[in-house]
Structures are given as C-alpha cells and as structure tokens.
Amino acid sequence: MALLTIAEALREGIREEMRRDPTVFCLGEDIGVPGGFGGAFTVTLGLSEEFGHERILDTPISEIGIAGLAIGAAMTGMRPIADVQYGDFLFCMMDQLANQAAKMTYMSGGTVKVPMVMRAPVGSTRRGSQHAQSLEAFFTHIPGLKVVAPSTAYDAKGLLKSAVRDDNPVLMFEHKLLYGSKGGRSEKGALSPIGEVPDEDYTVPIGKGIIRRPGRDVTVVGKLLTVYRALGAAETLAARGIEVEVIDPRTLVPLDMELILESVRRTGRLVVVEEDNRTHGWAAEVAAQVAEEAFFYLDAPIKRVSAPDTPPPFAPPMEALYVPSEQRVIDAVLYVLGEPPDAR
Amino acid sequence: MSGTAVVETEIEPLSGEDRWSLYRQMLLIRRFEERCNALFLQGKIPSTLHLYIGQEAVAVGICAALRVDDYLTSTHRPHGHALAKGVSAGPIMAELFAKSNGCCKGKGGSMHVGGMEVGMPPAIAIVGGGAPVAAGMALSSKMRRSGQVTASFFGDGGANEGAVHEAMNMAAIWRLPVLFVCENNLYGASTPVGQTVAVENIADRAAGYGMPGVIVDGNDVLAVRDAALAAVRRARAGEGPTLLECKTYRFCGHSRSDACNYRTRDEEAAWKQRDPLLVLGAVLAAAEDPRFEEMERSVSEEIDAAVAYAEAGPDPLPEDALLHVYWEGE
Numbered sequence: 001m002a003l004l005t006i007a008e009a010l011r012e013g014i015r016e017e018m019r020r021d022p023t024v025f026c027l028g029e030d031i032g033v034p035g036g037f038g039g040a041f042t043v044t045l046g047l048s049e050e051f052g053h054e055r056i057l058d059t060p061i062s063e064i065g066i067a068g069l070a071i072g073a074a075m076t077g078m079r080p081i082a083d084v085q086y087g088d089f090l091f092c093m094m095d096q097l098a099n100q101a102a103k104m105t106y107m108s109g110g111t112v113k114v115p116m117v118m119r120a121p122v123g124s125t126r127r128g129s130q131h132a133q134s135l136e137a138f139f140t141h142i143p144g145l146k147v148v149a150p151s152t153a154y155d156a157k158g159l160l161k162s163a164v165r166d167d168n169p170v171l172m173f174e175h176k177l178l179y180g181s182k183g184g185r186s187e188k189g190a191l192s193p194i195g196e197v198p199d200e201d202y203t204v205p206i207g208k209g210i211i212r213r214p215g216r217d218v219t220v221v222g223k224l225l226t227v228y229r230a231l232g233a234a235e236t237l238a239a240r241g242i243e244v245e246v247i248d249p250r251t252l253v254p255l256d257m258e259l260i261l262e263s264v265r266r267t268g269r270l271v272v273v274e275e276d277n278r279t280h281g282w283a284a285e286v287a288a289q290v291a292e293e294a295f296f297y298l299d300a301p302i303k304r305v306s307a308p309d310t311p312p313p314f315a316p317p318m319e320a321l322y323v324p325s326e327q328r329v330i331d332a333v334l335y336v337l338g339e340p341p342d343a344r
Numbered sequence: 345m346s347g348t349a350v351v352e353t354e355i356e357p358l359s360g361e362d363r364w365s366l367y368r369q370m371l372l373i374r375r376f377e378e379r380c381n382a383l384f385l386q387g388k389i390p391s392t393l394h395l396y397i398g399q400e401a402v403a404v405g406i407c408a409a410l411r412v413d414d415y416l417t418s419t420h421r422p423h424g425h426a427l428a429k430g431v432s433a434g435p436i437m438a439e440l441f442a443k444s445n446g447c448c449k450g451k452g453g454s455m456h457v458g459g460m461e462v463g464m465p466p467a468i469a470i471v472g473g474g475a476p477v478a479a480g481m482a483l484s485s486k487m488r489r490s491g492q493v494t495a496s497f498f499g500d501g502g503a504n505e506g507a508v509h510e511a512m513n514m515a516a517i518w519r520l521p522v523l524f525v526c527e528n529n530l531y532g533a534s535t536p537v538g539q540t541v542a543v544e545n546i547a548d549r550a551a552g553y554g555m556p557g558v559i560v561d562g563n564d565v566l567a568v569r570d571a572a573l574a575a576v577r578r579a580r581a582g583e584g585p586t587l588l589e590c591k592t593y594r595f596c597g598h599s600r601s602d603a604c605n606y607r608t609r610d611e612e613a614a615w616k617q618r619d620p621l622l623v624l625g626a627v628l629a630a631a632e633d634p635r636f637e638e639m640e641r642s643v644s645e646e647i648d649a650a651v652a653y654a655e656a657g658p659d660p661l662p663e664d665a666l667l668h669v670y671w672e673g674e
Contacts, residue, residue, distance in 0.1 A: 025487065054487065060517070065510035068476020072494075073484040075465055075477070076415065095507070099470050100477060107456045107466040109449030110668035143669050167671040 004197045005180020009153035010043045010119075013160035014081060016201065018051055021079060024164055025055040027069060028083040028119075032056035040085035041121055041179045063089050067096035067118065071169075074116035075104060079164055086131045087120035087173065090139070101169040102144030116170070117163045123175040123225055123275060124312040124323050125187050132312035134275040136223070137282040139171050140252045146170045146206055147252040151178060151227045153195035155250050158204025166206060173252075175224040191228055209256035211263070215243035218269040218333050221260055221286055223249060226273040226305075226324055233329035244333060252282065260286065261294050268299035269336040273324055278306035300336040305329055355570045358408075360628075364635065366408055366565050367624050370400040372643050373424045374621060376433060377596075379647050380423070380440060384600060388655075389440045391453050396424035398563075398595035401620035402527050403428035405560075405568025406495050406588075409576045415463040415481040415494040417474030420455045421594075422467030425497055431459035433646055434653035443657030450660040451668065463492075472498055472505025475524065479511040482520035482585075493579045495523040495572075501532025503546045512587065516553040519584030523575045526589045527562060533598045534606040547589035555585050562590030563620045566627070595619075 004012065018024045030037050031044040032053055038045025048056035059066050063084060070080040084090055090097065097118065104112045124132040140147050146168050150156040156174070163170035177190045212227060213234050222230040227248045234244035245263050249256050264270050270290055272283035283304040290302060305324045313319055331341045358366070377395045384393055396403065399421075407428035410416070418425040426436055431447055436457050439446030446452070447459050448466060455469035468474035478496030485492035502508055503526050515522045526546045530537050543549065550557025556578075560571045568590055575586035593615035597604050604612070629635060 023488075060510070060513060062510035062514060064507045065476045065479065065514045068473075068478075068507065068511060069480035069483055069514065072417075072477040072480020072482070073487070074480075075460075076481045076484040077488060078484045080480075095470055095473055096476060100468060100473060104465060105671050106668050107448055107452045108458065108460065108668075109446075109451045110672055111448075112460050112465050113671040115671075146670070 001196050001198055003194050004153045005192060005194055006150070006153050006156045006174065007041055007043050007179040009157040009195070009197050010160055010174070011045065011047065012197070013157035014044065015047060015050065017161055017164045018047070018055060021164075023077060024079045024081065025057060026081045026083070027057040027059055027066060029059055029061055029066075029085055031083065032058050039083055041174075041176065043083070043119070043179075063092035064096055067093035067101065070116045070118065071096060071101045071104070071114055074114045074169070075112055079115050081117045081119065081164060083119040085121070087122040087135055088130050088133050090118070090120055090135065097139070097145065097169070097171075098142050102142045105168070106144060113167045114169045115167045117160070117172055118169065119172045119174060121176045122173050123177055124319055125176045125189070126314065126316065126319060128314040129311035134224070134307070136173050136252055137276050137280070140282060140285070144169070145253060147173065148206060148250065149173045149223045149252055150250060151175070151224050151248055152193060153197050155204050157197055158202055159206065159250065162203045162206045165203070170206070173224065177225055191225070193228070204250065207251050207254040207256060209247055209249035209251070209259040211245060211259070212248050213244065213246040215245035215267070217243045217267060218271060218336055219245045219247060219260070219263040219267045220271045220273060220329065220333065221247045221249065222273040223252065224275065226275055229324055229326050229329050230273055232326040233333060236326065236330060237333060242333065242337065255286070257289055257293070261290065264290055264294045265297045268297055270298070270302045271305060271329065271332045271336060272302070273305040273329055275307055275323055277309050278304065279309050281306055300338065303332040303336050305332045355573050358566065358569065363566070363624065363628055366404050366569065367621070367628060368639050368643065369404045369428055370565060370620055370624065371639055372433065372646060373400045373403065373427050375643050376427060376647055376650070377423060379651065383651070389454070390442055391440070392599045392601065393454055394421040394599050395594070395596040396421055398615070398619070399527055399529060399592045400424055401565035401568050401623070402525065402562045402590045402592055405565040406523065406525055406572045408569040409572035410493065410495060413463055414492050415478070415485070417478040417481070417494070417496045418458065418464065418467035419471070419474065419497055419499065419502065420467070420469035422455065422457050425467070426457045426459065426464060429459075429464045430462040431457065431464060433650035435459070437650040438654040438657045441654040441657065442659070443654055444660040444664065445653065445657035450664070472502040472507040474498065475502070475508040475511035478522055479515045479520055482515060482522045483518065485521055486518070491580055493521045493523065493576050495525055497525045497527060499532065500526065500528040500530065500537040500541065500546060501535075502526075503549070504540055512553045512555070512585065515585040516555045519582060521579035522585040523572060523579065524585060524587045526587065527592055528589055529592050529594045531594070531598070531607065534602070536606070545589055547587055550587040553587070555587055557587045557589065560588055560590045562592030563618045564623050565620055566624065
C-alpha cells in the first residue's frame with residue numbers, strides 16, 4: 001500500500017499495464033521528451049526511461065493524427081493510451097472520436113474492435129476559456145464511447161487499468177485540480193487528494209459508482225472536483241444536523257443509475273453537481289433519468305448545480321462564480337429540503 | 345510533373361496470366377457497379393450510391409501490390425476498393441441491399457462496406473478521415489514488426505482535409521509503411537480540382553512532408569501496379585510512406601442524384617477513350633479474342649450469384665439496431 005497522488009497513481013497504472021501487455025503504448029504531445037514534462041500534468045514522467053521512445057511516443061501537435069493513430073493501432077492489435085494536454089483539444093479530434101472510434105464496431109456489424117484509451121484533463125484553473133472546459137457531456141452523448149472520471153488515486157489507477165483492458169474506446173477525464181502537487185508548477189487551489197493505492201494488481205470496474213459518504217436526508221451526485229465540493233458541503237451540513245449522501249459515479253458511460261436510484265428512493269431528494277455548462281448537460285440527464293424512474297419517491301424538485309452557460313472566464317472572481325462552490329451545493333441542499341438559503 | 349520522384353526500383357513486369365487477372369478484377373468492379381445502378385433504379389438498394397466506374401484501375405492496380413494481410417482504408421466510394429482487396433461480391437451486394445448477411449450485417453450500407461478479414465475496416469465516409477486511421481494501422485504494423493503495409497485511399501477533395509495533412513506528416517517522421525493513394529478524378533463532388541488546389545499536382549505536396557510523390561496514369565492499371573509495388577517495397581523496407589497521385593476520372597456522377605452539369609460531354613468523351621478496360625484490353629489481345637467474352641460470362645455469373653445471395657438474405661430485425669454499439673466478443 002502506497003500513498004499516491006492521482007498523477008502518480010495514473011503513472012503506476014500505465015507502467016504496470018505496459019509491463020503486463022506489450023501491445024500497450026502511450027502517445028501524445030510532450031509525454032516522453034528527455035528533460036520535458038511527462039505530459040502537461042506529469043502523468044507519463046519517467047516512463048520513457050523504462051519503455052523507450054517507441055512505446056512512449058512523442059507526437060507532433062496534431063490532435064486529429066493522435067486520435068487517428070490510436071484508432072488505427074487499436075483496430076489492428078495494439079492497445080494505445082493517447083492523451084491530450086487539455087481536454088479542450090478533444091474538439092480538434094472530434095471527427096476521429098465521434099465518427100471513427102465510436103462507430104467502427106457498430107458499422108462493421110460487431111467485427112471490428114477499438115480498444116483505446118484517450119485521457120483528457122478538464123476543469124477551470126485560471127487559464128481562460130480554451131484550457132478550462134469540463135466537456136464530459138459532449139462525449140457521454142456519443143454511443144460507442146465509454147467515459148470514466150476518477151476522483152481519487154485508487155479509482156484513477158483502477159479505472160485506468162480497466163480502460164486499457166476494455167475492448168472499446170474509453171475516454172478518461174481527469175481534473176486538473178486533483179492531479180496532485182507538481183512542486184513549483186502546482187495548481188493554485190488544487191486539492192491534491194492523496195490516497196492509499198494497493199501495490200498488487202487491481203481494477204475498478206467500469207460502470208460502478210460508489211457512495212463516498214452515506215446519509216439519509218439528501219442524495220448529492222457529483223463527479224471529479226465536484227465530489228469534493230459535495231463532501232465539503234456534507235461536512236458543513238452535518239454540523240447542522242443534515243445528513244447528505246454523496247455519490248461519485250466514477251464512470252459516466254455506462255452510468256450506474258441503479259446506485260443513484262437506490263439512494264434517491266431512500267432520501268427522496270436529489271442534487272446533481274457538475275462543472276459543465278448547465279443547459280443540455282450531464283446533470284440534466286441524471287435528473288431526467290431519476291424523474292423517469294423514481295418520480296414517486298421524490299419529496300422535492302431535483303436541483304442542479306452547474307457552471308453557468310458561459311465560456312470559462314479567466315479572472316479569479318469570475319471563475320469563482322463559474323465553478324460550483326461548496327456554498328452553492330449547500331444552498332441547493334437547503335432548497336430541496338425546503339429550508340431558507342444561508343444569509344450572505 | 346515538377347517536384348515528384350521517379351520510380352527507380354526495378355519492377356518486374358506482370359505475366360500475361362496476371363494481367364488477365366487484373367482485367368477480370370476491373371471488369372468485375374465495372375459490371376458490379378453497373379448492376380448496382382440497375383438495381384438501384386429498380387428500388388432494390390435503399391440508399392444512394394457513389395459509383396466507382398472509370399476509376400477501376402486505381403483500386404485494382406494498388407491492391408495488386410498488396411498482400412491479403414495488408415490494410416486498406418477507403419472512402420464514401422468504396423465498392424471498388426472492397427472488391428479489389430478481396431471482400432466477396434455477395435456480402436457487399438447484400439450490404440447494399442441492407443440485409444443481415446451483408447458484410448456489415450446491414451449496419452454499414454454502401455458507404456461503409458469492408459471486411460477486416462482482408463484488412464479493410466468499414467469504409468470511412470468522412471472525407472479525409474481515413475488517413476490518420478491508416479497511419480495508425482501502419483504504426484501498429486511497425487510496432488508489431490509484421491511487415492504489413494497500409495494503403496489509404498482518398499480523392500482530390502480529401503487531399504485538402506487537415507486530417508490528411510496530419511497523417512502524412514506523422515507517417516513521414518516515423519517512416520510508417522503507408523501508401524497515400526490520391527485518386528484525383530478532377531472533381532470534388534462538383535467542384536473542379538483547379539479551384540481547390542493551387543499546385544499543378546497533388547503529388548507535388550509530398551516534398552513538403554519529406555516523402556516521395558509519384559504521379560501515375562490512373563487509367564493504366566499496369567502503371568498503377570508498378571508504382572504501387574515500388575512504394576510497397578519501400579514501405580516494407582522501412583523507408584516510409586509514398587504519396588501516389590493517380591490521375592483518373594469518374595464516368596458517373598458523384599452520387600446517384602448527380603447529372604454532371606458542371607462538366608462537358610466532350611471532356612467525358614475524351615476520358616472514355618481512355619477507359620481503363622480499353623487501355624489494358626489493348627495490351628492483352630485483339631478485341632475479338634474469345635477470352636474477353638468468356639470473362640464477361642464468368643463475371644456476369646459471379647454477380648448473378650452475388651445478387652442471389654443478397655436477395656436470399658434476411659432483413660435485419662429492428663432490434664438488431666441495438667446490437668454492437670459496444671464490442672460483444674468474437
């Protein structure tokens with residue numbers, strides 16, 4: 001058992017999968033250059049020393065090419081782990097992900113498989129509008145892709161391993177504020193959760209959520225950073241006698257709706273927290289499914305806590321409004337309980 | 345033909361028998377496509393068709409240089425590529441008929457035919473989208489040291505997609521075993537290539553990537569085969585990709601609804617003088633040679649069998665639409 005950051009846990013997961021299976025390799029920008037960064041957030045740091053530059057493949061700045069390479073290699077016997085430096089760059093490769101990776105198995109009548117992983121950092125971290133989006137919902141809307149979003153070191157390693165071993169394209173969203181310290185380049189406001197990670201081989205199954213904190217009064221579903229916002233709110237509210245259950249789905253596609261529904265049937269109240277833009281979003285989908293499947297268990301309207309429908313702003317005061325805060329989660333919980341919001 | 349490399353490898357000429365084999369493959373594609381057109385008009389094919397008629401020498405010439413286990417990425421105009429790579433006519437026809445015994449079980453249709461058992465994933469109908477995938481298949485072959493080569497087909501229109509640029513650059517820097525095969529049929533749908541490309545030849549762009557660019561008469565299957573074989577040998581030897589520009593012409597419209605009012609009947613007539621079947625036929629034998637007639641008969645029988653296979657195939661069940669979104673195993 002080791003105490004690791006998420007970046008370290010991902011690195012160990014990649015290392016172990018590459019040792020286990022010679023068809024696993026990494027490709028991306030700045031991932032293995034000697035003296036370089038090990039990817040934008042250090043996840044692949046040092047791996048080229050063990051595996052060489054053929055298996056830790058530094059690419060040109062060519063996102064369409066990165067995705068296409070991964071797809072072609074995956075269809076022909078390899079298991080690539082590709083990454084983009086910022087999730088925002090996934091839009092550059094949208095055709096490859098949405099039209100090629102996601103549809104090859106289907107269009108071939110189930111005869112072609114695309115076992116690839118695409119890793120992407122998300123989250124607003126004072127970089128302005130084009131290096132900050134939480135764009136998970138775009139990809140949860142594309143049948144054929146699986147989508148995972150780990151928020152702890154244990155889950156990061158376990159889901160990475162499951163993603164590598166899965167025979168489908170898996171997008172892995174990672175939050176920039178959760179990677180862990182990078183020393184001098186550490187992110188302002190980062191939470192740097194450090195968690196216990198087993199030394200022995202283990203996986204976290206794709207499609208299984210987890211209850212991070214049990215509670216009887218309100219179900220709060222969050223992902224990535226907003227799991228921690230929800231946990232903070234739950235702690236604050238516990239002192240006031242309100243027991244919040246916090247659910248982290250960990251996988252967004254396929255979504256563990258059973259876990260969420262079971263919780264809502266007990267609590268009768270639901271808040272969904274996301275850093276994505278609000279309209280047509282991920283939280284809307286969770287709310288809709290709960291409304292369809294558990295409407296008669298609900299004691300109050302479902303409440304969403306999302307980013308507003310704006311691009312991510314740069315200035316810290318504006319960013320503070322954009323990213324859901326613990327207080328906004330608290331207000332939402334109070335709302336579904338019929339309590340007045342906290343005085344400002 | 346500035347800025348392009350000349351094929352310098354010694355390419356041994358094909359035997360007479362092999363030339364007849366290429367002729368038969370081109371004839372099969374031609375008659376298959378003509379039959380598709382007729383079946384479409386009879387309402388038996390429930391989609392549009394992008395016919396390959398006129399360009400047969402490109403698919404057949406390129407695939408003549410490939411092994412069965414080599415890979416190919418195709419386009420929205422894929423029937424000829426699939427037949428030349430070795431997908432059987434029956435499953436292709438059944439796919440066009442939207443039957444569950446089609447090569448994609450009715451999930452692909454005309455624009456996505458393929459057969460991974462002969463190295464052809466479903467054809468990629470997003471213009472230019474196949475080139476990066478082809479580079480990935482070539483990267484995989486290189487990493488697995490399998491000696492396989494990938495041919496990536498695209499048109500003069502596809503040549504202007506950014507995806508093709510990224511793929512060519514990556515293939516060149518890592519010397520991936522790829523043939524980038526540009527079928528320049530002079531029109532991207534209705535738009536003449538002169539309006540969309542500022543250089544004389546698309547192959548001229550190869551110099552910008554650090555790979556050889558070769559211009560081939562795309563209506564001469566022997567020339568295409570020779571150029572492809574040189575590029576394949578170069579690729580297998582680890583020397584990297586080649587851009588082959590095959591100058592050709594599609595005899596039909598872009599799709600079934602196209603009356604070709606953007607080009608002249610004189611231009612069409614001039615190209616039909618250089619019909620790939622005529623070009624190779626003239627090399628093979630006198631027009632009255634009985635082998636031509638025998639070949640027509642055998643090709644016709646093969647297509648009859650393909651149509652019978654398609655007509656006998658069951659329709660997919662509506663709920664089959666819900667299968668194979670994710671991998672379900674072999």
